[in-house]
Amino acid sequence: KNAPFxxxxxxxGKFSPAPYAGSLSLSIEKPAARPARWWDYSFAVALTGGVDGVKTFDSIADINDNLKSLINPSGYSFNKKKSQKWRYSIDELYAHVRLWCFDISAGFKRFYFGNSYNTHLESEVPLSSGAMLWSQNAAPLPIxxxxxxxxxxxxxxxxxxxVKGALIHGWFIDGVGTRRxxxxxxxxxxxxxxxxxxNINYEFHHAAQWGGYSDEYGELGSSLYDWWLVFGAHEGDNIYNEKYNALGxxxxxxxxxxxxxxxxxxxxxxxxxxxxDGPVLAPWKALNRYDGLWGVQISQDKWSFISSVMYEFLNTTDQSGPTHDIDGVVFGGSDSYxxxxxxxxxxxxxxxxxxxPFIISPVVTNxxxxxxNRTMTHNV
Known part of the structure; x- marks a missing residue:
């Protein structure tokens, strides 16, 4: 069982999906406040701590026993299957400087990318479930x-x-079978x-996990040359999978x-x-062209009784077809997003x-x- 979605x-990543949980957040923030000047800066420190509790019962008798103990507080105690898990996290810890139109940031900083977050009105708030590749779902990485x-x-x-854009280097905090x-x-x-x-807009986003150490494959290549291979999505030369696919x-x-x-x-x-999968084609020609996020948000500030309405449709059921490496030459299919x-x-x-977030996180499924990662979702 989990808390409501x-x-x-x-x-x-601030709040737990556990059905019983509590959190406390503390923050100090200095926002950028001089958009008309040639330089500006901002910083933030934000921490969250909390406890997750899970209470389960083996039978009706267990429920009755716990109800009786609630009536008699001096004898109250959780049953043996009750567990608690303390947690804490760094929500933000960063410094940011703007010089003319250029931005430089370092630390744990919240980012979210994608044209579903575009706004125009001063009071407008994006209602999107999030961008396909990078949303507000997970905790920030050090970047x-x-x-x-x-x-x-x-x-x-x-x-x-x-135009806008960015080049980002970061580090993953944890890993399953990999480090660094x-x-x-x-x-x-x-x-x-x-x-x-x-107005019309177009965005191209490219991300990669790379380098570090694997319990199965050993060192995965973390040199400047490896970074260049990752930057251009070139093939690797150490691991079989990467000899025929991009490194990382x-x-x-x-x-x-x-x-x-x-x-x-x-x-x-x-x-x-x-x-x-490569090669990267026009969206309407891609192998998985039936997958994606389609949405529209209508916002207004003329009347106070409503500010925005939004509808989205998400499909991730195609995944370039059911079979991976169909002919042994073109590597694709069964993408498993x-x-x-x-x-x-x-x-x-x-x-x-x-x-x-409609692709369900591992923390939810334990x-x-x-x-x-196959879903067809309507979001209003």
């Missing part, structure tokens, strides 16, 4: 990030063409339209979106894909899936890997 999903966090106009385009695993993440996003009421556990997403921006209204429509044979923990951190 939205009690713990998309909470940055170093260099990039442009917000859409910035390209010179000489009069604001009609904008590293994160490579980069993305580039472009938007056309500027002040026009209709690679996963990516393409986002296509359309926005309608008016004085009191904002409509954000988006389509996000997920891919684990967020899982990997060399990095058994898969695309997770502290037991929570880093991507969209397992070491993602079990339920």
């Amino acid at each position: 939205w009690f713990y999903a998309n909470r940055n 170093i990030s260099v990039g442009i966090d917000k859409y910035t106009a390209i010179p000489f385009t009069y604001g009609y063409a904008e 695993t590293m994160l490579h993440y980069k993305y580039i996003a472009g938007r056309l339209g500027g002040k026009l009421p209709v 556990n690679h996963i990516g997403s393409q986002n296509i979106g359309l926005e309608l921006k008016l004085k009191h209204w904002h409509v954000n429509a988006y389509w996000q894909t997920l891919f684990e 967020f899982n990997n044979s060399i990095y058994p923990q898969g695309w997770t951190n502290r037991g929570f899936v880093l991507g969209i 397992s070491e890997r993602v079990i339920y």
Whole structure:
């Protein structure tokens, strides 16, 4: 048994899915407050501690015994199957500096990427269940990030063409059968339209787990040359699986979106894909083109009784077909999203899936890997 889904999903890994749990969070934060100046900074320290309790009963007699002990507090005690688990985590511990349009961040910092988070109105709050590849579901990793966090106009385009993106290096805190695993993440996003009421956007995201030490394969390659192979998604040369596939556990997403921006209204429509096999093709030509996230959010600030409505449809049942390595040459099919044979923990951190939370996290199923990754979900 678990707590209700939205009690713990998309909470940055702060809250436990246990049915009985309590948490306490403390934070100190200095937000960026000078957007018009050529430089700004921010930092945050946030900690969460809590306890999970699980109470089970063998029979009706056990329930009666516990009810009697509640009536007589002096004799109250949990039954032998009751357990408690104390937990604590670093929610955020980072410093961030902006120089002109460039952003540099280091530490445990919450990031979430994808065009499902695009906003226009000052009071608008994204209602999306999260981006396919990187959402608000898991706790942040320690990272170093260099990039442009917000859409910035390209010179000489009069604001009609904008770009943002980042290059990120990070470290996974825990692992199943692996240690010292590293994160490579980069993305580039472009938007056309500027002040026009209709904008279109496109984002390309590429992530990889790489390096470290495997209990089964030994050292996995953590040199600068290995990083370059990971950056370009080139083949490895040490492990059989990586001789014919890219070095590391690679996963990516393409986002296509359309926005309608008016004085009191904002409509954000988006389509996000997920891919684990190459080559990378146009979303409508990919092997798993029937999988993805389709959504639309309509927001307004003219009337106070409602601010936004949102609908999403998620499908991950295709996974490039039922068979892996169909002809022995083209490696693909049976993708098993967020899982990997060399990095058994898969695309997770502290037991929570880093991507969209409807792919159920191992911490929920009490397992070491993602079990339920085929779903067809409507979200309103």
